[in-house]
């Protein structure tokens with residue numbers, strides 16, 4: 118009986134959030150660093166299934182950086198990152214596409230299928246969704262790394278209107294049809310803005326933005342654009358957190374209702390964020 122009362126309380130607490138987000142688009146960026154094992158992946162997928170069942174329109178944009186590095190290592194290729202972006206020569210591009218559009222993307226589609234959900238796994242190449250140009254980092258060419266110029270939302274609209282959950286791998290095309298490796302945070306931010314998403318949630322392997330990356334007690338629960346830029350300048354926000362924060366800034370400046378960074382290693386962090394007032398992780402505000 119107590120367990121039943123607890124469940125009822127949870128449902129009553131969730132109801133206003135369910136009503137508020139019904140029919141709204143929520144973009145979930147599922148980072149490779151939060152895909153630690155199959156149990157955790159299944160737990161994230163179940164949360165997204167629940168969101169869909171209560172009437173939200175989830176879109177998943179996934180990463181898989183760690184998996185790419187693992188396979189690079191297996192074929193004796195060197196991995197190099199500059200400002201959180203992978204230096205991508207032709208061979209690296211080939212591996213990145215195989216891992217992202219193949220292995221990672223289809224494993225998520227498969228988990229959705231096992232939960233009885235209709236998901237379609239595509240990359241930014243499909244339907245000419247993610248159009249890019251070469252990205253330069255401080256004027257430096259780092260290979261086939263794409264800077265998103267435009268997101269063509271047509272294919273996403275078709276999928277959402279037919280009740281599918283889109284699962285997107287971050288690969289784009291330039292105007293000549295060359296493939297580019299796109300940082301998954303950039304892809305999620307650009308897709309959320311283009312789709313005018315109500316919410317953009319980054320699932321990663323830290324609690325949120327930390328003032329001291331080695332001390333989990335220094336979580337910043339709310340951060341504005343100027344503070345975030347200051348922390349990047351000071352080197353407190355570093356590595357893979359840099360593209361994530363830059364995307365959060367672009368998203369809050371471009372139509373996205375709410376932007377959050379959450380710990381994807383914690384069971385049900387997504388549900389806690391979307392359907393309760395627990396306020397976990399870091400929220401980005403203008």
Ligand SMILES: Nc1ncnc2c1ncn2[C@@H]1O[C@H](COP(=O)(O)OP(=O)(O)O)[C@@H](O)[C@H]1O
Pocket residue numbers: 147148149150151180181182201302320321322323325326327328329330353354355356357358359361
């Ligand atoms: N100030 C900071 N707060 C939290 N994490 C930070 C910070 N600065 C750097 N990081 C790093 O950013 C990482 C998250 O980025 P990344 O590894 O690219 O994750 P994902 O695969 O989810 O995109 C964290 O694991 C952490 O090591």
Ligand SMILES: CC(=O)N[C@@H](CCC(=O)OP(=O)(O)O)C(=O)O
Pocket residue numbers: 147148149150179180181182183185201202203213262263287298299300301302357
């Ligand atoms: C250009 C660039 O860096 N692309 C990323 C794409 C995958 C990604 O972003 O994965 P996570 O979200 O797991 O980090 C990469 O090659 O690692």
